[in-house]
Amino acid sequence: MPAVLEMDLPVERILAEPSVARQVVPPGFDYIRTARGLEAVSYAACEAVLRNTALERRLPEVFRASGVRDETVLDISAGLLNNAQGDRHLRLRQALGAFFAPQRVEAARAMIAERIATLLARADRPAGLDLVRDVARHIPAHLFAHLIGVSPRQRAYFNRISIEAFRVFEMNPELGDGVTGAWRDAAAWVNGLIESQRGETGDTLLPYLAEQRRAGLLDEDEMRLAVTMLLIGSVDTTQGLMGVMMRAFVDCPDQWQALREDPSRVPAAVLEAARWRPAEPWIFRVAPDGVELEGIPARPGEHIYALIAAANRDPAVFENPDTFDINRVGEHLPLTWGLGRHFCLGRSFAVMELEELLLGCLLRWPALGYRDPVSGAAASYFSARFTLPVKPVTPV
Template identity: 30%
Template sequence: MSVQQTASTFGVGDLPEIDVFSAEFRSAPWEVTRRALADSPNGLARSSRGIEALTYAACHTLFSDRRLKIGFDEMYAATGFDESSAVFQSAVTSINNLEGDHHKNLRTLLGSYFNREWVQALRPTVGAIIEDLVDGFEPRGTVDLVTEFSPKIPSRLFTQLIGVPLADATFLERISDQLLKVVYMDPANNEAIEAAYQELADYVNGLIKEKQKAPGDDVVSYLLAAEAAGTVSRRDVVVNTTALLRASTDTTSGQLGLVLAELASRPDLWKLCHADPAVIAPAVMEAVRWRTGAWSILRIAREDLTVLDTEVPAGTEFFGLAATAHRDPEAYPEPDVFRIDRKRPKPTLNWGTGIHYCLGKPIAQVEMEEAVRVLTRRWAAIDFATPFETRGEPFTSQPARMEMTFSVR
């Protein structure tokens, strides 16, 4: 069925066009967005990959619109994965992509495991992981935070989450690094991604056998208890344990690197975080707004429909640009000023909104806050030894390298 336009609606062709792969967009997307918004009737623009939501309100509308789906099926298929591939099947049947009662059930289950008290009780564990890492490289006075620090925190924490020895963190970090590559939608990575997923699934299946013999208070034992109670299937246990690794490691490591890069470039703020730890939480969230890791979040139209007065055909891909929404003056007054004293700022969008809103946001916050707390307490100053670079835009933003010098207090 073709889309019928009416006088009060727009066609995709009425939207301004932007080049999301241009160097300008990848380094300062809000500059491009502000020009495009002058010609946009509704906060949307078109690009070679689909429709881009530029403003906070447009992103919020997309993320909350139940007529749009997460679309892992389309994303994996477009990247060249066959439906029979294990990673494809796992992604589409995980909590991140499910809908309806199955999704609600898994979300309630995992949400009650990651409850507020559980998350706050993580702080000493996370703090100890960080102190131990810093002990390892501090005597040198230099560190590459991208290879030696940021990815090690979530992978070590994940070993606690699933109840395995700390030594497994290296394996989990390697697998997670391979699985992340799917966001770049480059078929050249598919073989490595599939192989990594197979390794992970074998590992999780082995772990399940151990946890059945000796359950603990970890999330795998918790899911197995739910299986025994008939609430979830064995497949749910395997798929969602692997989904938790995908969801929790590179996302956090990348965003932590960006937050530390921002603080390193603001020596006064670094000092303030040490002098007054109460500023750490708002400083981290302002740094997330300023340097956003989850740059664009995908949604796909299930059917021909009208979104923000724009008629789109089924299958249209929407990208909610959290990175530009975070510089929207309607949502954040004086958006180009870095301010840690914003009064009740709107929630940043890089954790999504709506029924798939990130379940691990408080965990990621604890990891980032503890990293800032420990580093600012131990180091009087930190500086870049080489120019700071990121990669992955316009899909995600990850520090490419962060060779730093620091002075110990």
């Protein structure tokens, strides 16, 4: 049976450096119990949490922990696909899954590559640019606009809504007003969008969802919630991954050079960057009465955290786990996009965007550095979710 260690691990330390749990927990312990609940640290323990179908999402608890008291927003959280259980979850996954087919991902690749090239050309200057604010922030929102068939001029709105709404997963009660407002705005915008596109045909999201509704796989409310979920989830998380991925290469110039010498490693490099520094530190679950994790009894209603950033640095799974190495082979996938029945539906789109951003930057810059080397190197890596001031450098 895996060992459990009672210890204090302040949330602030995880948010500053998510892999810290792997560093401070003694070898041999797969789980720790903290004031927050039961936290899985090892890769095997996180895998057990994510594959356990008895554990529940209970998103309304996440929203309440972030200070949300608005009943409309709490009802939205309860109806989302990510909160669904059992047969309803399977039905909704079936209805939405086909939209994320590989052929649709590949059909969007050239458009995303062209958009990235345009953004890089506009922002590139000798003094440098902010790779997140000038480039990364505009890519997922552009793709979302393309997928739902609206003007890309709305991407600034998508960014604001997604960033503010996604902060609910920080579970900080001081965020209540901002989170509530963002989710209410998102729901209102989606309602207007569905009314404006009702009856339209084509290969975009709403006609697809309407077809699923006619097939009996979705009802009207589930259509609205599906679009709301995609608006919130498809922008902030991918933008965050773009920022921390590019920071990884700024911090490790030898890996940038290795990738320039062999661009065929770009897909592997994206996965390695997602392993080394995921944009989100944990995945949340709740234990109902009578649930065990690998023989460890969970307390009824206990909060369970799969600390994926720690699992991605597990030395039992990844050789030299604290080394950023784009040439890793034959190892497990990172848990960055989850696992099991709640595996991220949009992962293929996100990976494609990350690949194209990396390729676009590789073609343009032989080397990258911080615009301000002292403050850049000292910044928390999480800051790269929101800002990454860089400039091209001449290799020695």
